[in-house]
Amino acid sequence: xxxxxxxxxxxxxxxxxxxxxxxxxxxxxxxxxxxxxxxxxxxxxxxxxxxxxxxxxxxxxxxxxxxxxxxxxxxxxxxxxxxxxxxxxxxxxxxxxxxxxxxxxxxxxxxxxxxxxxxxxxxxxxxxxxxxxxxxxxxxxxxxxxxxxxxxxxxxxxxxxxxxxxxxxxxxxxxxxxxxxxxxxxxxxxxxxxxxxxxxxxxxxxxxxxxxxxxxxxxxxxxxxxxxxxxxxxxxxxxxxxxxxxxxxxxxxxxxxxxxxxxxxxxxxxxxxxxxxxxxxxxxxxxxxxxxxxxxxxxxxxxxxxxxxxxxxxxxxxxxxxxxxxxxxxxxxxxxxxxxxxxxxxxxxxxxxxxxxxxx
Numbered sequence: 001x002x003x004x005x006x007x008x009x010x011x012x013x014x015x016x017x018x019x020x021x022x023x024x025x026x027x028x029x030x031x032x033x034x035x036x037x038x039x040x041x042x043x044x045x046x047x048x049x050x051x052x053x054x055x056x057x058x059x060x061x062x063x064x065x066x067x068x069x070x071x072x073x074x075x076x077x078x079x080x081x082x083x084x085x086x087x088x089x090x091x092x093x094x095x096x097x098x099x100x101x102x103x104x105x106x107x108x109x110x111x112x113x114x115x116x117x118x119x120x121x122x123x124x125x126x127x128x129x130x131x132x133x134x135x136x137x138x139x140x141x142x143x144x145x146x147x148x149x150x151x152x153x154x155x156x157x158x159x160x161x162x163x164x165x166x167x168x169x170x171x172x173x174x175x176x177x178x179x180x181x182x183x184x185x186x187x188x189x190x191x192x193x194x195x196x197x198x199x200x201x202x203x204x205x206x207x208x209x210x211x212x213x214x215x216x217x218x219x220x221x222x223x224x225x226x227x228x229x230x231x232x233x234x235x236x237x238x239x240x241x242x243x244x245x246x247x248x249x250x251x252x253x254x255x256x257x258x259x260x261x262x263x264x265x266x267x268x269x270x271x272x273x274x275x276x277x278x279x280x281x282x283x284x285x286x287x288x289x290x291x292x293x294x295x296x297x298x299x300x301x302x303x304x305x306x307x308x309x310x311x312x313x314x315x316x317x318x319x320x321x322x323x324x325x326x327x328x329x330x331x332x333x334x335x336x337x338x339x340x341x342x343x344x345x346x347x348x349x350x351x352x353x354x355x356x357x358x359x360x
Contacts, residue, residue, distance in 0.1 A: 129185030150198025312342025
């Protein structure tokens with residue numbers, strides 16, 4: 001055992017919370033998280049990961065990736081992504097522990113060397129209307145989009161994907177969002193993304209099949225629709241070759257990007273489910289840097305993060321009782337009368353399945 005007892009207890013709490021709150025639509029992961037939470041040896045597989053990466057997502061992705069690589073084991077029968085159709089049952093703990101015992105070295109290596117990746121293009125169902133809101137507030141449709149923590153850069157295709165069943169383009173992901181509440185997101189003017197770039201400390205190349213398999217492993221194994229959208233988005237990204245750049249310090253890279261933009265475009269700095277991986281000092285620096293850049297340059301900062309990581313002192317209306325508590329808050333920081341102003345645009349499902357538009 002490499003984890004301290006306190007670290008084991010902390011991780012066990014994370015796994016139990018993940019089962020209860022984060023993955024209600026994935027019964028397999030609910031069951032796995034509860035099994036792992038009760039077994040210190042399974043938790044200890046994460047001991048080699050960096051502190052900010054020691055979380056259920058990475059453990060689950062490492063197991064999934066090893067199964068997707070073709071390793072033969074009865075555990076695969078529980079994974080629809082591997083051709084399985086077995087529901088969680090009393091034998092699942094036995095198979096999980098046997099799998100971990102036989103493949104501990106490979107699992108530890110994956111958890112030590114990989115990071116969880118946020119390539120969920122379903123979030124574009126909220127990103128696209130949010131960019132409409134940006135265009136409306138600035139009076140210009142020309143936008144330069146910087147995706148911070150971009151992974152493979154799939155969300156850079158926000159203006160390419162389909163948002164209506166009436167759009168007949170084959171091979172293009174169809175993304176739909178169920179909107180709740182009285183307000184609806186804006187529909188015009190239509191943004192024109194004239195510059196786009198993704199930056200990440202560890203970007204993923206869509207030309208690397210092993211790296212793309214890791215992205216597949218970060219998806220829920222039972223969500224076949226999400227997997228189909230992902231495969232379509234990867235094919236589009238390979239054809240479009242959107243620029244994705246490695247930056248060891250993404251915060252420091254933002255100002256040079258802004259300085260190099262052509263005149264007349266509205267810069268938008270975007271992050272989604274990324275701030276949770278910042279250590280506290282780095283997070284504070286990032287927030288202060290971007291807030292100051294908004295004040296000085298007129299750039300807009302669009303942040304889609306869990307409720308506890310929303311930026312700015314924005315007040316949210318009471319949660320809707322029919323919607324789950326695990327959700328993203330979409331906050332826009334933009335300059336008003338020379339000062340940064342924070343505005344809550346929307347709340348949504350973490351993968352964009354439903355949303356509640358909040359901005360007038």
